[in-house]
Amino acid sequence: MESPQDHQSERPTPTPATPLLFTLPAEIRLKIFGFCVPRKCAIKVSSTRYRPYGVEPLVSTRDPSPEEDRFSNTRPLWTNVLHVSKRMSDECLNILYGENLFEVYLNRGAEATLKKTFSKQNIQRIRFMVAIDPGPCFSGELNPPDIPFWEMTVPNLKLFEWVTQPDKKAEEHTGDLAMRQRVEDWMEWTDAYLDCFSQFMVAGVEFKMRLDKGDGEYRQIGRLSFRRGPFFSKDESQK
Numbered sequence: 618m619e620s621p622q623d624h625q626s627e628r629p630t631p632t633p634a635t636p637l638l639f640t641l642p643a644e645i646r647l648k649i650f651g652f653c654v655p656r657k658c659a660i661k662v663s664s665t666r667y668r669p670y671g672v673e674p675l676v677s678t679r680d681p682s683p684e685e686d687r688f689s690n691t692r693p694l695w696t697n698v699l700h701v702s703k704r705m706s707d708e709c710l711n712i713l714y715g716e717n718l719f720e721v722y723l724n725r726g727a728e729a730t731l732k733k734t735f736s737k738q739n740i741q742r743i744r745f746m747v748a749i750d751p752g753p754c755f756s757g758e759l760n761p762p763d764i765p766f767w768e769m770t771v772p773n774l775k776l777f778e779w780v781t782q783p784d785k786k787a788e789e790h791t792g793d794l795a796m797r798q799r800v801e802d803w804m805e806w807t808d809a810y811l812d813c814f815s816q817f818m819v820a821g822v823e824f825k826m827r828l829d830k831g832d833g834e835y836r837q838i839g840r841l842s843f844r845r846g847p848f849f850s851k852d853e854s855q856k
Contacts, residue, residue, distance in 0.1 A: 647708065651716070658843055659844065662731060710742060714739055716745075717843065719747070720836065723748055723750050740766075743773065746778075748779050752784050753803040754784050754791055759806040771819075772819045776823050778827065779826040779827075
């Protein structure tokens, strides 16, 4: 004869209820997450200006003076949302990488910096990128493109720009012969990058080339505008 306990053991284990937040339509839910994490920011990527937080993405400041350092805190409050659940973390990381603009400075080790500090999965989340070259009068070393990096990056982009930032002071102090040699070297280096990009372009990636017109408060790419600078101010991080 079966006991009541036998019947109880056969009952299905109740599944945990879905959090109310995830019962909302994805479009509404992502708008809510957009208030929790930084978005529509232009992030300057260079090996000398990056400030690791131990969580991703990393951010940088354009102000080098210590008294104005907006990154003295090592654990910004907004990163807490990344630790709530794996699903919430994934959706917020898609915003952090997919709705911010990454300015990749090709003469400052940006490719190596991204590979060192970001996981492959998060690099592949990036949708907006500007590759910035130093202009034909640059006198430093111009390294060849990191082909494996661009292979995993370019196919996932929506908007991709090549921006040349000419150094006017360098142009004024460079003789004709030196100028001619630098231009030839720069053109050869540029062609290597463009050949690399062309290998991995897929339908849907919008690519443009242009000269930089200045270093204003916003970075324009396509029809979109991204605010320059850090994700948050020092005052906000202390609230």
